[in-house]
Amino acid sequence: KRAGELGKRLVWHSDRLAQVTDQSLFILSEFEEALMTGQISVCYQPKYSLIDNRVNGAEALVRWEHPEKGTVNPSLFVPVLEHENLMETLTLFVLRQVVEDVERWNSVRNPMGCAVNISASLLSNPAFAKRAVSIIRESGIDPSLLTIELTETAALSSQEMAVSSLDQFKRLGAHLSIDDYGTGQSTLTYLKSFSADEIKIDQSFVKLIATDNANKIMVRSSIEMAHALGIKVVAEGVEDIAALDVLREFGCDTVQGWYIGKPVTREMFMQRWCMQIFHPTDGITAEIPYP
Ligand code: C2E
Ligand code: MG
Ligand code: MG
Ligand code: MG
Numbered sequence: 486k487r488a489g490e491l492g493k494r495l496v497w498h499s500d501r502l503a504q505v506t507d508q509s510l511f512i513l514s515e516f517e518e519a520l521m522t523g524q525i526s527v528c529y530q531p532k533y534s535l536i537d538n539r540v541n542g543a544e545a546l547v548r549w550e551h552p553e554k555g556t557v558n559p560s561l562f563v564p565v566l567e568h569e570n571l572m573e574t575l576t577l578f579v580l581r582q583v584v585e586d587v588e589r590w591n592s593v594r595n596p597m598g599c600a601v602n603i604s605a606s607l608l609s610n611p612a613f614a615k616r617a618v619s620i621i622r623e624s625g626i627d628p629s630l631l632t633i634e635l636t637e638t639a640a641l642s643s644q645e646m647a648v649s650s651l652d653q654f655k656r657l658g659a660h661l662s663i664d665d666y667g668t669g670q671s672t673l674t675y676l677k678s679f680s681a682d683e684i685k686i687d688q689s690f691v692k693l694i695a696t697d698n699a700n701k702i703m704v705r706s707s708i709e710m711a712h713a714l715g716i717k718v719v720a721e722g723v724e725d726i727a728a729l730d731v732l733r734e735f736g737c738d739t740v741q742g743w744y745i746g747k748p749v750t751r752e753m754f755m756q757r758w759c760m761q762i763f764h765p766t767d768g769i770t771a772e773i774p775y776p
Pocket of ligand 3: 664665685687688721
């Protein structure tokens with residue numbers, strides 16, 4: 486009987502393994518072609534400023550529409566690309582799209598910034614920052630419209646290298662944000678050594694903020710600490726008005742989440758968030774159409 490149980494478990498494990506390997510293999514073999522054939526695109530989620538009471542920016546989020554597999558989630562393929570050094574290709578692709586879109590947005594609605602996710606591992610390659618900086622320079626956009634959202638900091642190998650890479654973006658005038666703040670390792674350390682302009686409080690603290698007292702306390706004290714250090718605060722994962730009200734009361738600078746708007750295609754972002762002018766009153770639902 487025990488041998489049978491063990492056998493079942495072994496079969497289960499090898500199935501899982503085969504599935505995982507299968508997935509990584511298809512991602513690795515098809516990614517570059519997907520990039521060239523337009524399966525990979527950039528969508529944008531609005532960021533709403535509680536200071537100006539307007540949408541004043543977006544976050545660029547990558548999407549993969551596979552002809553057979555359907556939508557492939559970035560949380561699935563980003564780690565695989567990371568492992569195979571394909572993140573630079575992806576990130577520069579996203580950045581090229583972003584500078585083009587930021588230019589278009591700002592021709593109709595100004596200022597409209599954009600945040601780009603950058604995996605910390607890319608910062609240990611000095612060539613990456615050089616290439617990225619030249620894309621921004623050549624685009625002619627105001628670099629202060631861009632925010633680098635530093636993600637996956639757990640994978641950071643050399644802080645010194647990272648600091649010198651980030652310096653290149655900072656000298657250009659781009660802003661730096663620490664993504665998923667509150668999760669992972671030593672985010673406080675990064676705040677200090679990278680001299681961040683912004684923290685982005687992770688959605689796991691934000692979603693239930695209205696009802697969970699521990700989350701409330703942690704978010705409030707993070708906002709207080711950040712502000713005392715002269716750092717701005719974005720809360721991600723704002724799904725309802727209750728969360729928004731709490732964040733407003735705590736003095737959070739910017740909110741992002743389904744309550745404001747879901748990530749949309751570049752065409753829709755232009756139409757919905759740049760062409761129309763919103764004049765929000767007390768709540769924002771009445772003025773901002775829910776997607
Ligand atoms: P992230 O940067 O923390 O992005 C926020 C994620 O939360 C996005 O998922 C977004 O669609 C989702 N989200 C936004 N508002 C809400 C909300 O109100 N409720 C809930 N439940 N979710 C919300 P997405 O697009 O699946 O991206 C997942 C992660 O993949 C991102 O997390 C980011 O770390 C990574 N990623 C996406 N695009 C890129 C990219 O171009 N480069 C890199 N390096 N990573 C990327
Ligand atoms: Mg992000
Ligand atoms: Mg995040
Ligand atoms: Mg996240």
